[in-house]
Amino acid sequence: MHIYIYDTYVSQKKNNSTIIKIETRITDLGLNGKIVRLSMLSSLFEVVQNEIKKGAKTITVVGNNNILHNAINALAKLKSQNIIQKTIPLGFIPVGKVNNSIAFNLGLSLEESACDTISARRIKTFDLGQANDHYFLTEAIIGSRGTSVNIDQNYSIEILGVGEIGVVNLPILSELPKEAGSNAEDGILELFIKTTENNKFLPFPNKNMKQSIFSFTELTIQNKTKKVLLDKTFEINTPVKISIAPVKIDLIVGKSLKF
Amino acid sequence: MFNKESGQINVKEAETIIGPSIKVKGNFHGQGNIIIEGMVEGSIKTDKFLLIGDKSKITANIEAKDAKIGGEVNGNINISGYLEINASAKISGEIKASQISVARGAELNGQLIMNKNSEALSSQKKA
Numbered sequence: 001m002h003i004y005i006y007d008t009y010v011s012q013k014k015n016n017s018t019i020i021k022i023e024t025r026i027t028d029l030g031l032n033g034k035i036v037r038l039s040m041l042s043s044l045f046e047v048v049q050n051e052i053k054k055g056a057k058t059i060t061v062v063g064n065n066n067i068l069h070n071a072i073n074a075l076a077k078l079k080s081q082n083i084i085q086k087t088i089p090l091g092f093i094p095v096g097k098v099n100n101s102i103a104f105n106l107g108l109s110l111e112e113s114a115c116d117t118i119s120a121r122r123i124k125t126f127d128l129g130q131a132n133d134h135y136f137l138t139e140a141i142i143g144s145r146g147t148s149v150n151i152d153q154n155y156s157i158e159i160l161g162v163g164e165i166g167v168v169n170l171p172i173l174s175e176l177p178k179e180a181g182s183n184a185e186d187g188i189l190e191l192f193i194k195t196t197e198n199n200k201f202l203p204f205p206n207k208n209m210k211q212s213i214f215s216f217t218e219l220t221i222q223n224k225t226k227k228v229l230l231d232k233t234f235e236i237n238t239p240v241k242i243s244i245a246p247v248k249i250d251l252i253v254g255k256s257l258k259f
Numbered sequence: 260m261f262n263k264e265s266g267q268i269n270v271k272e273a274e275t276i277i278g279p280s281i282k283v284k285g286n287f288h289g290q291g292n293i294i295i296e297g298m299v300e301g302s303i304k305t306d307k308f309l310l311i312g313d314k315s316k317i318t319a320n321i322e323a324k325d326a327k328i329g330g331e332v333n334g335n336i337n338i339s340g341y342l343e344i345n346a347s348a349k350i351s352g353e354i355k356a357s358q359i360s361v362a363r364g365a366e367l368n369g370q371l372i373m374n375k376n377s378e379a380l381s382s383q384k385k386a
Contacts, residue, residue, distance in 0.1 A: 155285025155301060163280070195280040212278035212297070215289075 002033025003056045005047060005071070007063025010095050011037050018095060018111050022062065025115040033058075038067075048074040052084060058252075060091035060118055064099040068092050069136070069231040072249050076128055076135040079247040091118045091252040101232065102138060105170070107254025117254045124253045126184040129169040130245035136230040137184070137249065140167040140221075140242055144195060147223040151191070151216045161195030161210065167219070167242050168192050187244055188215050218243040274307075279314060293323075295330075313347040320352075339374075 004026070010019065026032060036047050048059060048071065061071045071090055078084045093114040094103035100110070108114045128135045144159040151157065159165065168191075170184040193212040220241050221228060227235040274291025277283055281297035288304040295303075296312035302320045303309065309323035315330035322337045329345035335353045336342070342356035346364035355372045 155283050155287050158282040158284070159280060160282060160297075161280030193278065193281060195278060210278040210280055210296075211276060212281045213274075213276045215274055215291075 001054075001056050002031055002058050002060065003051045004033055004035045004093075005044065005059065005061050005067070006035065006037045007061070007067040007095075008038050008040060009064075010062050015095060019062075021112040022093060022095075022115060025112040026118075029115055029119040031115070031119060033060075044070045045074040045077065049078060049083065052078065052088060056088065058089050058091055058118075060093060060252075062093045063095055065102050065231060066099060066233045068102055069233045072128065072137050072231075073135050075249060076245060076247045080245075087123075087250050089121070089123045089250045089252050093118065099233070106251065109254070114254075118252055120252075120255075122253055122255070123250050125248050125250050127169055127187060128184075128245040128247060128249055129167060129189055129242060131167075131228060131230055131236060131240050131242045134230055134234065134236055135245055135247075135249075136169065136234075138168075138170045138231050140228050140230050140240070141165070141232070142221060142223060142228045142238075143226050144193065146225060147221060149191065150220045150222075151214060152218055157191075157193070157214075159193060159195060163193065163195035163210075165221070166192045166194070167221075169244075188217070189242065189244055190215055191219060277315075279312075287319075311348075313345065335369075 038044060038047070044067065051059065059071065059075070061067045075084065075088065075090060092103060092106065092108060094100040094108055094110050097110065108117055126137060128137060129140060131140050142165050144161065144163045144165050147159065147165055149157040149165065167189055169189055191214040195210050218241065220239055222239045227237055228240045229235050275289050275293045277295045277297045277299065279296045283297070283299045285301045287299060287301060290306050292308040293303070293305050294310045294312070295315045295317065298316045300318045303317070304322040307324050309321065309326040311317060311326070311328045311330045311332065313329040317330065317332045318334060320334045321332065325340040326338050327343040327345065328348045328350065330347070331349045333351045336350065336355065338356040341358040342354070344350065344359070344361045344365045344367070346362040349366045351368045353370045353372065354367070355374045357374055359373070361367065
């Protein structure tokens with residue numbers, strides 16, 4: 001049974017015509033199923049859990065990065081609690097161009113065109129990063145100022161320049177060089193540090209960006225004021241322990257997958 | 260790994276890159292190629308190639324298969340293969356290597372031990 005879960009903003013009036021087109025295309029492709037419209041008070045985790053108990057075979061979320069991140073977390077938590085024992089692929093239909101950067105890199109077109117990808121059912125299994133008790137598919141990011149990083153309890157990293165620290169599982173949001181060989185299938189996370197050179201005589205940072213790359217199995221990030229941003233949607237307080245999650249996620253991806 | 264003539268660094272095969280604004284403290288052990296352009300305090304160990312850039316400052320004991328050093332190193336260096344020391348290098352500590360080249364202008368303070376056996380041992384292990 002196909003389950004379609006709509007994010008809250010998708011049910012707004014301005015999206016009516018888009019939703020009609022999506023639902024028509026789903027019907028044409030013979031992928032009809034149950035539609036669940038999230039409200040401000042409903043919990044995506046509970047919806048996913050209930051639908052899986054009722055026998056859902058595919059969960060498809062309709063919305064943006066936010067609902068995709070939450071659905072990945074819901075499925076990963078259910079897997080880690082052994083509530084899910086079979087493979088339940090996660091499909092995604094992106095609606096609107098705002099906050100939908102992950103969809104593009106998964107090879108998904110916007111709105112009704114994404115229904116064809118769901119129909120093709122090209123499933124790929126990805127590693128997930130785990131930050132405390134949250135999961136992320138792409139990256140965990142924090143500013144470098146005041147941040148300390150301890151890797152594998154062997155060494156610590158102090159960042160002297162101004163910039164950004166990213167823990168990368170799927171390198172789709174940062175400008176991680178392809179040579180770093182980062183992908184979400186190798187069971188390894190990469191720490192990517194992007195800094196500008198400090199020049200005390202200039203009021204603005206030097207544009208000459210410097211990059212550092214480390215591979216690791218576990219690290220701890222600490223910052224007294226800043227939070228770690230997961231998948232560009234969800235913030236968590238430090239200290240954050242990050243490692244590869246013991247569970248993986250099965251995603252329905254497009255032909256033009258970017259990695 | 261690097262272009263010997265131009266001295267340019269090729270990041271293609273580097274597993275770890277420590278940039279110029281980065282300071283690493285502790286035991287830094289890797290299995291791939293390492294490029295260091297920043298600061299390291301503690302120890303550095305890799306089974307492959309180690310490149311220490313001209314502006315880097317290292318206070319650590321170093322172990323690697325092959326290495327090219329252009330920066331400042333305070334600590335013992337143990338290279339099982341080939342060690343190339345650039346003109347900009349300043350090294351204080353014992354150096355062990357099977358093969359070595361030192362550019363004019365490099366500053367070396369410490370004992371230099373040519374360890375021919377380690378190269379022979381490593382080639383025997385490979386065979």
